[in-house]
Amino acid sequence: MGSKEIYCSTCKKKLGRYNEKYFSDDRLNAIIANNHTQCIREGHNVIILRP
Ligand SMILES: [Zn+2]
Numbered sequence: 001m002g003s004k005e006i007y008c009s010t011c012k013k014k015l016g017r018y019n020e021k022y023f024s025d026d027r028l029n030a031i032i033a034n035n036h037t038q039c040i041r042e043g044h045n046v047i048i049l050r051p
Pocket of ligand 1: 038044
């Protein structure tokens with residue numbers, strides 16, 4: 001079972017790792033919007049990396 005990672009390519013930092021079985025892209029986008037507001041507010045390029 002693979003995992004997805006939330007990654008900020010502006011900070012060059014992994015923000016979190018999630019089991020792809022339980023976390024859809026929609027859910028990860030919600031996590032990005034709710035938990036990584038600082039990167040979003042500063043206009044960073046936050047992406048979802050697949051296995
Ligand atoms: Zn960032």
